[in-house]
Amino acid sequence: MRRVLGGWAVPVTLALLVGCGDAPPPVHVAPVRMAPVEAPDPVPPTREAGRLSSDVRPIHYDVALDVDPRKERFHGTVVVELDVRAKTFHVVLHGRDVAIARASATVGGASNAASVTTRAASGGKDHEEIVLSFARALLPGEPASLTLDYDAPFAADLSGLYRVKSGEAWSAYTDFEPTDARRMMPCFDEPAFKAPFDVRVTVPSGMIAVANAPEASRAKATTGDGTTFRFATTKPLPTYLLALAVGDFDVREGATSPVPLRVISLKGKGDLAQLALDTAAGVTQVLEGYLKVKFPFPKLDLVAVPEFASGAMENAGLITFREEALLVDPKRVATRARRSLATLMAHEVAHQWFGDLVTAEWWNDLWLNEAMATWLQSRTVSAWQPQLGTRHDLVSGGLWVMDQDGLASARAVRQPVRTAAEAREAFDGITYTKGAAILGMLEGWVGAATFQTALHDYLEANAYKSVTAAALFGTLDTASRKNVTEVAESFLDRPGVPLVTAHLECEPGRWHVELQQEAWRPLGSTAADTQQTWSHPICVRAEGRKEPVCTLLAGGAPSMVAGTGRCPGWVMPNDGATGYFRVTEAGPELAALARAVPSQDAADRLAFVSNAWAAVRAGAIGPEQLLKMLPAFDKETERVVVEAVIGDLGGLSDTVVDDDVRPQFRTYVAARLARHKAALGWTPMAKEKEEDERTLLRRTVLYAMADLAGDPTTLREADAIAQAWLKDPASVDPDVAPIAVDLASRGANAERLTALRDMAKRAKTPQDRIVAVRAMAGFDDAALLERALDVFLTDELKPSEGTYLIGSAAGRKATRPILARWMESRWDRLRAKLPGQLSGGLVFAAGLSCTRAEKEAAAAFFTPRAAGIEGAARALATSLESASLCAELRTRGSAATSKALRGKVGAP
DSSP states (O other), rough: OOOOOSSSSSSOOOOSSSOOOOSOOOOOSSSSSSOOOSSSSSSOOOOOOOOOOOTTEEEEEEEEEEETTSSSSEEEEEEEEEEOOOOOEEEEEOOOOOOEEEEEEEEEEEEEEEEOOOOOOOTTEEEEEEEEEEEEETTTTSSSEEEEEEEEBBBSSSSSEEEEEEEEEEEEEEEEEOOOOOOOOOOSSSTTTTTEEEEEEETTTTTTEEEEEOOOEEEESSSSSSSEEEEOOOBBBBBOOOOOEEEEEEEEEOOSSSEEEEEEETOGGGGOOOOHHHHHHHHHHOOOOOOOOOOSSEEEEEEESSSSSSSSOOOOTEEEEEHHHHHOOOTTTOHHHHHHHHHHHHHHHHHHTTTTTTEEEEEEEEGHHHHHHHHHHHHHHHHOOOOOOOOOHHHHHHHHHHHHHTTTTTTOOOOOOOOOHHHHOOOSIIIIHHHHHHHHHHHHHHHHHHHHHHHHHHHHHTEEEEEEEEEHEEEEEEHHSHHHHHOOOOOHHHHHEEEEEEEEEETTEEEEEEEEEOOOOTTOOOOOOOOOOOOOOEEEEETSSOOOOOEEEEOOOEEEEEEEEOOSSSSTTGGGHHHHHEEEEEEEHHHHHHHHHGSHHHHHHHHHHHHHHHHHHSSSSSSHHHHHHGGGTTTTHHHHHHHHHHHHHHHHHTTTTTTTHHHHHHHHHHHHHHHHHHHOSSHHHHHHOOHHHHHHHHHHHHHHHHTTOOOHHHHHHHHHHHHHHOOOGGGGTTTTTTHHHHHHTTOOOOEEEEHHHHHHHHOOOOOHHHHHHHHHTOOOSSHHHHHHHHHHHHHSSSSSGGHHHHHHHOTTTTTTTHHHHHHHHHHHHHHHHHHHHHHHGGGGGSSSSOOOHHHOOOOHHHHHTTTTTOHHHHHHHHHHHHHHHHHHHHHHHHHHHHHHHHHTTTTT
């Protein structure tokens, strides 16, 4: 399903630029309505489960649309063939903001006029249900269909069918997930109702239309000056995967095997399509080979959308992407852009099997679609282009999301969904990343070959159907002869992270490790002590042993693994970091492991560094102990481990480092990273092909040297490069430019802001524009940063570009307070800039503080305002809780940190 590109902020309160709707409109009465009829039975009430009745089901749609993006409204006629399973005088389906001119049913060849009303669904605010009432009942076994003529406005919040103006050119696009197909047409807008679609679209002369299925024909419109495009009948689809794009487009064709590929972009941008075509061909071939199931649709179009709320959307046979994510200058492509495109493409193409071919029956199993695509993306890219460094993404992602999962406000991966707002809330790290980590744990337990076979069997057995996750778990149970269902459900149906405590005991000639489990909780957590437990496999590796000893920690019951021979000096309680749990050991055992871990596998080193910071957050060790451990990694060479170390340093900086010891902390950081900066420099080594891992690490190290170490040399070097880039972007390495231009803003003046705004306007590629927009958020001066943020409220920046400007300001400790004050003072203007669902992410600003007083002030401001944004309550709760936890850690840990830093801990 939709994949979010980038984010608003670094803290776990990260919120997407996707929210919920405004207050409901009054009940709509159709412009043309038949005389009231006296139905023999009452109108059925809304259903508490938030689902339509299955007594009437769609079996085929015929959709005719008249779409002119230059106008404010569009017109349509939809004919829905029905499977009527019980006698009824009423049909309830979905529609939002659609004005129905005529509605009728054809039953047994006879027309049956409908009376039309609308209402809110159970638990909802907007009117999203249409009730059709008939004088003659619809009976089981009789051929029946609905015909609805209507018109509707193009949506204003980048959802449903919406239009975009680029320069003087208008175009239109769809984005339906999870419940916005109803904004384009009346329909049964639930994932269980899969049906084939016949679509025809009439567009202005000079424009073209593309849709899910291949174009079958195009002809002059029967009325007016336009063209009617007809498309082949689709495979059975849920409504949220239907897609359409209309505009004056470039169409660039790519490989025809394993599936015909095209990139669709605005006129004049087709020259930037080749990397996307090559990437799609590569990842599709890998996925077909792994799943051993052919690509499920007859073609694949990749559509570059100039204004898009999320990163991409996996519509069947027509994937939509944010323009800057898909279109890349082949002559100046940055490594990070190639890597991002590869993982994003792999994710969305994987959805063509998981989500499109086999669909979740209801939104509570949305996690399976997203988790499977996330799990597949890193392994697919690693198999296709291993140099892009994705092989540890699953481990690092799982460790990252544990911070979010440990909150009292965290939700379960699989939770009840009763409203459209609850369906929208499911698009977060818990769904994507925790879900993927659980799948990775299951694969490690049952074995890679067994897991692969089970996925193939699941896809073959459920092709073009909507099913629950039980179908996959049942297949895994059978293939592995293990109770996969029990293990999976212990993680899926409750929030939280297990904490496994490992204690080594030795006696002559033998040893054992006692394992106990509890919930991991950070300092200050208000989560109830429910004594919750999980069932999960665990593998312990001991010093001197080549293979780990594995067991199943069932239901939280204490367990033990044992071995013979001399007492090991250390044990690794989560070998390979494949299990979804935190680990801790007693002080001496942890110290022994800290000394040994630099010589272990990269995944184990990564997990150790992450678990050390988690132990600080939980109060198991003090921050001063972490400061003593980190120098052991000064010679680390693996990118993901160095990034984890820098992540720990950033966490310390954000929470427990007081301003009066900031100079000592900067010296400490410089001691950890100076070796890396010297080895990497600013640019690739002369006459050598730079390794992608080095290029990716350079970015992280240079940012840390500037923002954490406050290194003046790094900032001077950045400014010199930025000045060259502002004169000629092509003169600077595309991997270096985003770092240097941003860092150069730290101490720059108002002239630099003017230069960046000018560059954003005249940039020749989407990537150059993003570099300029991000750098606008880089100023340390409060007044200048506020001026830069005010640019977002003008027409210079698109709503979706808030991800780059506001998100960058939220990512730095120095600018978060300035951003928070700015957002509060511009709240009404921000809501106007981000209408409807786009405003839901604004409440993340409540989590930017790290003192109790600031948190209480944020709660007082945001609580009444969030109440007016459907679906914002959970995001606000998460943001405020994160602020509280930060304040608690600061209170408990800053004194010990200051003492350690004054004592020159970790000095070279």
